[in-house]
Amino acid sequence: MAVPETLAPPAADAGTTSPVAPSARPGARAWFVLGMLCFVYVLNFLDRQLLSILAKPIQDDLKVTDGQLGLISGLYFALFYCFISIPVAWLADRTNRVRVLSIACALWSAATVACGMASTYPQLVLARMTVGVGEAGGVPPSYAIISDYFGPGRRGTALGLYNFGPPLGQALGVAFGAAIAAAYNWRSAFQLLGAVGVVTALAVYLLVREPRRGGLDAGPVATVPAGRVTPSAKAGFWETVRMFFTRPALLLVALATGATQFVTYALLNFTTLFLMREKGMALGEVAICYALLIGIGVSAGMYVSGRLIDRFAARARHSYALVPAVALCAAVPFFVGFVWAPSWPLALLFLAGPTFFNYFYLSPAVALVQEEVRPDQRVLSGALLLLVxxxxGLGFGPTYLGAVSDLFRATHPHHSLQLAFYTLVPFYGLAVLLFLALARVLRKEGPRTGARTGDR
Structure with missing residues (x-):
């Protein structure tokens, strides 16, 4: 398959200034790579969300509780996903990021197939943990690859488009997962969609080229062709970790996004079960109506937030924090309406609000971190953001909601999830407060640009 070449900059010697202007228009190859990485991200989230989408048939088959579902989709998965992402990111910062990504994609896809073969809860736990191990090598390398194909001023939009992966993965997971499960069984959905990922991993390895690190950044860079980093450009592991957790802006953006994801992952992992068990929705209706809502609503939120950041952040750096803060405030009344609604059509109508506004945080957070650090620290810094x-969010959000639902089940067996969902409202408030604190820090620090910020 022939892929058009981009307007690639010539190699820069260590310690020289990048010859490419930050505003250089991305070439055809950059857009092709973005499309490939976005598709991998779609599969990443699709495989990750199959468990929540098929929660009802899995519960019926394996006899697991809401609390057990919360653990397997939350804490058990997150422990492997979060902590293994750190050494994987450190390796990717020093080696070929595309190879790391392709190997990771193959691993999590094979583990997804294994989920469909599980006959007991412990077997399903083991397979899901392996999915977490593979997915740990998916997103951080992709963030850094995209940042080396798209220069400052265009990264917000590029990362916003890349972040279509989660909503598209959720939508396709709902559509295909529910449809396959309705036509055959839940095991077939895991096996078929996992096999698609194995083929995609091979395509990434063969078709995506490793870009030069920092080639599109203004200021001094230290890179050589083919993604090899010069000795002076290799940031130490603990140096990067210390830099990330001692910089107020980076620490606050990680905590604010964590509080946001506490809500979004809790909602995401139990919405299908809530709609089916307490609102009377059928699996076939989930495959069409909920899939369309997720695909359109979250994608629109990702894209709009990315465009807003590219438009306002250059003039007002605290926009990285104010945009998600305002969006989360707007989401709360719609969220309460969704939980209250007596029927699933009305519930879906209200759910459109949180589906759009809940995801305004991701593109600004990722763009801020990628702009704030040196090119040789981007993969590990992205992994540290995801770790926190x-x-x-992923570790404790679903775990918390499942446990609270089990707690309410004894006294309110028909509405335990509804009551559990109401308890998420204070976490919206916590996320807003953290984003406002971040806005204050960014306003106090004043304007900065990528390479110069990372070199402090």
Missing amino acids: MNLI
Whole structure:
């Protein structure tokens, strides 16, 4: 398959200034790579969300509780996903990021196939943990690859488009997963969609080229062709970790996104079960109506937030924080309406609000971190962002909601999830407060640009 070449900059010697202007228009190859990485991200999230989408038939088959579902989709998965992502990111910062990504994609896809072969809860736990191990090598290398194909001023939009992966993965997971499960069984959905990922991993390895690190950044860079980093450009592991957790802006953006994901992952992992068990929705209706809502609503939120950041952040750096803060405030009344609604059509109508506004945080957060650090620290810094926000959000959000639902089940057996969902409202408030604190820090620090910020 022939792929058009991009307007690639010539190699820069260590310590020289990049000859490419930050505003250089991305070439055809850059857009092709973005499309490939976005598709991998779609599969990443599709495989990750199959468990929540097929929660009802899995519960019926394996006899697991809401609390057990929360653990397997939350804490058990997150422990492997979050902590293994750190050494994988450190390796990717020093080696070929595309190879790391392709190997990771093959691993999590094979583990997804294994989920469909599980006959007991412990076997399903083991397979899901392996999915987490593979997915740990998916997103951080992709963030850094995209940042080396798209220069400052265009990264917000590029990362916003890349972040279509989660909503598209959720939508396709709902559509195909529910449809396959309705036509055959839940095991077939895992096996078929996992096999698609194995083929995609091979395509990434053969078709995506490793870009030069920092080739599109203004200021000094230290890179050589084919993604090899010069000795002076290799940031130390602990140096990067210390830099990330001692910079107020980076720490606050990680905590704010973690609080946001506490809500979004809790909602995401139990919405299908809630709609089916307490709102009377059928699996076939989930495959069409909920899939369309997820695909359109979250994608629109990702894209709009990315465009807003590219438009306002250059003039007002605290926009990285104010955009998600305002969006989360707007989401709350719609969320309460969704939980209250007596029927699933009305519930879906209200759910459109949180589906759109809940995801305004991701593109600004990723763009801020990628702009704030040196090119040779981007993969590990992206992994540290994911470590904090996924450990808090993915690890404890679904785990918390499942446990609270089990707690209410004894006294309110028909509405336990509804009551559990109401308890998420205070976490919206916590996320807003953290984003406002981040806005204050960014306003106090004043304007900065990528390479110069990372070199401090």
